[in-house]
Amino acid sequence: MSRWGLAALPLLLLAGLLGAFGLRLLDGADRALPSTLIDRPVPATALPSLRAGDAPLTDAEIKALAAQGPLLVNVFASWCVPCRAEHPFLMDLKREGVTLVGLNQRDKPENAKAFLAALGDPFARIGVDANGAASLEWGVYGVPETFVIDRAGKIRYRHVGAIDKDVLDKILRPLLKSLAS
Amino acid sequence: MLIELGHYALILASVLALLQAGFGLWGAERRDGFLMAFSGSAALAQTGGCLIAFFALMHAYITSDFSVQNVWQNSHVDKPLLYKISGVWGNHEGSMLLWITVMALFGAAVALAGSRMPATLRARVLGIQALISLGFYAFVLLTSNPFARLVQAPIEGRGLNPLLQDPGLAFHPPLLYLGYVGTSLTFSFALAALLERRVDPAWARWVRPWALVSWIFLTLGIALGSWWAYYELGWGGWWFWDPVENASLMPWLAATALLHSAIVVEKRDSLKRWTVLLAIITFAFSILGTFLVRSGVITSVHAFATDPERGAFILLLLALIVGGALTLYALRAGSLGGGGLFAPISREGALILNNVLLAVALVTVLLGTLYPMFLEAMGLGTVTVGTPYYKATFVPLLIPLVLVMAAGPLIPWKRADAFSILMRLRVAAVLALAAAGAAYAWAEGGPLLAPIGIFCGCWLIFGAATDLVDRVRGPNPWARWRGLPRSALGAVIAHAGLGMSILGMSGDLWQQESIRALSPGQSMPLAGFELTLEKVEPVQGPNFIAERATVVIRRNGEIIGTATPSRRKFTRPPMTTSETAIRTNGLRDLYLALGDRDGQTGAYALRVYYNPLVPLIWGGAMVMALGGGISLADRRLRLGVAQRIAAPKRAPAPKHAGASV
Numbered sequence: 001m002s003r004w005g006l007a008a009l010p011l012l013l014l015a016g017l018l019g020a021f022g023l024r025l026l027d028g029a030d031r032a033l034p035s036t037l038i039d040r041p042v043p044a045t046a047l048p049s050l051r052a053g054d055a056p057l058t059d060a061e062i063k064a065l066a067a068q069g070p071l072l073v074n075v076f077a078s079w080c081v082p083c084r085a086e087h088p089f090l091m092d093l094k095r096e097g098v099t100l101v102g103l104n105q106r107d108k109p110e111n112a113k114a115f116l117a118a119l120g121d122p123f124a125r126i127g128v129d130a131n132g133a134a135s136l137e138w139g140v141y142g143v144p145e146t147f148v149i150d151r152a153g154k155i156r157y158r159h160v161g162a163i164d165k166d167v168l169d170k171i172l173r174p175l176l177k178s179l180a181s
Numbered sequence: 182m183l184i185e186l187g188h189y190a191l192i193l194a195s196v197l198a199l200l201q202a203g204f205g206l207w208g209a210e211r212r213d214g215f216l217m218a219f220s221g222s223a224a225l226a227q228t229g230g231c232l233i234a235f236f237a238l239m240h241a242y243i244t245s246d247f248s249v250q251n252v253w254q255n256s257h258v259d260k261p262l263l264y265k266i267s268g269v270w271g272n273h274e275g276s277m278l279l280w281i282t283v284m285a286l287f288g289a290a291v292a293l294a295g296s297r298m299p300a301t302l303r304a305r306v307l308g309i310q311a312l313i314s315l316g317f318y319a320f321v322l323l324t325s326n327p328f329a330r331l332v333q334a335p336i337e338g339r340g341l342n343p344l345l346q347d348p349g350l351a352f353h354p355p356l357l358y359l360g361y362v363g364t365s366l367t368f369s370f371a372l373a374a375l376l377e378r379r380v381d382p383a384w385a386r387w388v389r390p391w392a393l394v395s396w397i398f399l400t401l402g403i404a405l406g407s408w409w410a411y412y413e414l415g416w417g418g419w420w421f422w423d424p425v426e427n428a429s430l431m432p433w434l435a436a437t438a439l440l441h442s443a444i445v446v447e448k449r450d451s452l453k454r455w456t457v458l459l460a461i462i463t464f465a466f467s468i469l470g471t472f473l474v475r476s477g478v479i480t481s482v483h484a485f486a487t488d489p490e491r492g493a494f495i496l497l498l499l500a501l502i503v504g505g506a507l508t509l510y511a512l513r514a515g516s517l518g519g520g521g522l523f524a525p526i527s528r529e530g531a532l533i534l535n536n537v538l539l540a541v542a543l544v545t546v547l548l549g550t551l552y553p554m555f556l557e558a559m560g561l562g563t564v565t566v567g568t569p570y571y572k573a574t575f576v577p578l579l580i581p582l583v584l585v586m587a588a589g590p591l592i593p594w595k596r597a598d599a600f601s602i603l604m605r606l607r608v609a610a611v612l613a614l615a616a617a618g619a620a621y622a623w624a625e626g627g628p629l630l631a632p633i634g635i636f637c638g639c640w641l642i643f644g645a646a647t648d649l650v651d652r653v654r655g656p657n658p659w660a661r662w663r664g665l666p667r668s669a670l671g672a673v674i675a676h677a678g679l680g681m682s683i684l685g686m687s688g689d690l691w692q693q694e695s696i697r698a699l700s701p702g703q704s705m706p707l708a709g710f711e712l713t714l715e716k717v718e719p720v721q722g723p724n725f726i727a728e729r730a731t732v733v734i735r736r737n738g739e740i741i742g743t744a745t746p747s748r749r750k751f752t753r754p755p756m757t758t759s760e761t762a763i764r765t766n767g768l769r770d771l772y773l774a775l776g777d778r779d780g781q782t783g784a785y786a787l788r789v790y791y792n793p794l795v796p797l798i799w800g801g802a803m804v805m806a807l808g809g810g811i812s813l814a815d816r817r818l819r820l821g822v823a824q825r826i827a828a829p830k831r832a833p834a835p836k837h838a839g840a841s842v
């Protein structure tokens with residue numbers, strides 16, 4: 001490569017990088033990822049419970065819980081840093097009387113227990129998805145991820161990434177309210 | 182009123198920056214001494230304006246003036262004074278104001294300290310520094326005004342994120358900013374050199390102190406951030422390869438490479454194009470760090486002000502500043518002239534190897550940080566890149582880097598003999614091997630990487646010691662010690678500091694962890710210690726309520742101390758933070774974190790880590806910064822000498838700058 005070409009290489013790399021960032025920012029207006037599971041019933045699930053002595057967590061049980069009022073299924077792990085950031089919001093929801101079901105993905109049970117012991121435990125039931133197989137059924141991209149289940153046991157909304165105040169106020173609370181009535 | 186004054190001062194400062202840029206660059210082009218001198222004065226005045234603006238905002242925070250939107254959003258009457266002050270930069274608008282202020286301060290430092298520099302170089306540096314500032318002024322004044330008022334002043338503010346209410350975090354952002362923004366100055370030096378078409382040893386001598394200053398601040402800032410994560414997040418870990426942590430690591434790696442390549446420019450008048458490129462990309466990574474934190478492009482705990490609009494603005498700045506710089510580089514780099522051939526075994530050869538390895542390490546971190554984003558952009562799904570990736574890529578690069586690093590300072594310039602250098606290091610090698618073996622035996626196994634790390638750390642420390650001993654050995658060691666250049670001493674100390682940090686990181690691999698639910702009076706064992714939960718009591722803090730546990734630590738039945746981990750419940754905003762208790766003796770930490778109370782049994786979850794050698798991570802970083810400081814002292818002396826030898830000096834601003842080139 002010529003001397004000039006070599007000197008221009010960093011510029012070309014920068015252009016590529018900026019292009020990628022730009023695309024990402026532009027499409028970032030709607031970061032909600034589509035899910036093929038929207039408006040479908042909760043997928044078949046059978047997971048051991050994180051709490052010793054509890055019965056396994058099944059899709060039938062999630063549907064039974066949802067029948068009493070809309071609920072959230074939250075995929076979390078103790079090693080996931082954004083989960084930590086969204087955790088206070090889950091605690092808020094629990095305080096407001098929302099039922100939460102946890103899917104603990106690819107985690108050591110003792111770490112997950114410590115995580116919940118340190119930050120508070122918002123979950124009514126927690127299934128252990130040790131190898132991520134159930135997350136695959138649910139179409140989970142990464143942790144954290146949250147699904148809203150309506151009273152008929154159907155997935156109505158899916159949020160990828162950490163819940164923040166905006167998501168909570170503008171999407172989740174209104175949706176839960178409308179599903180409850 | 183003061184707030185409006187601050188806003189006005191900031192606008193005035195932006196106009197001064199425009200004059201500084203225009204007069205500096207134009208004056209240097211025309212070699213007009215008056216215009217160039219004016220640029221220096223404008224730099225000082227601009228700094229004055231920034232400081233007035235910054236302190237006006239700080240005053241609003243201290244007096245809890247909630248009629249200012251920014252204060253209302255991020256402060257609270259009950260907050261302790263320290264956190265009212267740190268609240269100034271604990272948010273997007275205020276931190277950008279700090280960024281601008283620090284940029285102006287660095288410009289003023291060049292205006293004051295650079296009076297011995299060639300006048301055109303100085304004017305161009307000041308001009309480019311102000312040109313970059315202008316972009317950030319536009320950003321703050323147009324999109325993120327910290328001085329916006331609320332029409333009706335609320336009586337109470339919304340508070341600061343409790344995780345950020347911590348002494349470590351009060352000083353982490355300003356230190357990191359001093360480092361980030363300091364690299365803007367080396368960037369300005371690089372562009373000024375391209376405009377001058379001249380990169381020579383003198384240029385390298387001018388730029389190196391500033392590179393060192395920003396490197397020192399980056400080192401301290403990163404160390405403080407990692408320390409905060411260690412004791413505040415309550416996980417017992419100290420580095421999580423979070424995108425935002427990486428964003429601060431990348432400029433550090435680039436700055437470290439720049440420090441070393443500038444030595445080659447200075448001593449061998451070579452490696453110029455590469456050094457200029459490094460100076461450009463170091464600042465590019467600093468802006469990239471800012472962009473990643475604020476744009477929401479990447480999910481992270483640090484993403485406290487994510488906003489696509491702001492992200493777009495920073496992206497535009499990145500494109501203009503770095504794109505412009507790289508365009509100039511593409512046009513001019515060819516005319517800088519290359520260097521001669523290097524012998525592979527020579528000081529410059531070792532420094533080039535250092536640069537190659539650091540550059541590759543930088544690329545691995547960059548890939549790991551951006552790969553998930555690219556994959557998602559191409560619709561290939563979302564992944565997270567975690568510690569295993571970095572363990573498989575970054576660590577194997579670090580090991581050869583460290584192996585060569587101990588030998589580097591011992592290798593003479595131009596040509597050397599590998600065998601004789603290895604012979605000089607034989608004592609260090611034997612001692613390091615023995616230390617690694619002893620540590621492995623003492624820990625009774627564990628991951629193999631741990632003793633390898635111990636060997637690397639000791640190899641660096643003993644290698645640095647060998648260098649020092651060799652330098653002062655002779656008939657009159659005291660005289661040789663006094664004659665030792667500060668830069669050489671600084672390098673020895675900084676290298677040993679990295680060795681210390683590596684020892685700490687290796688020790689962390691032997692971490693032991695235990696979690697138990699304890700009722701008051703019960704005990705748990707860990708690593709030969711016995712920890713008894715004495716009591717848990719409520720404590721009222723200034724803006725939180727805490728549950729504080731008292732844990733007695735015994736070893737062989739004897740009490741060696743107590744620890745009081747606690748959990749703080751904040752009401753505004755509602756959040757619980759864990760205050761870990763760390764009992765350290767400098768060589769190991771006992772790390773306690775208190776969990777929730779079990780409603781049925783009344784027992785508290787207590788999580789305890791035994792972290793051997795971990796305190797050395799931050800101790801080593803301090804030593805590295807100290808070495809940088811000592812090296813800096815040498816430069817100042819040398820510049821003083823250069824002044825005495827240098828050509829006649831008249832007024833601080835020579836009439837015709839061309840004369841002093």
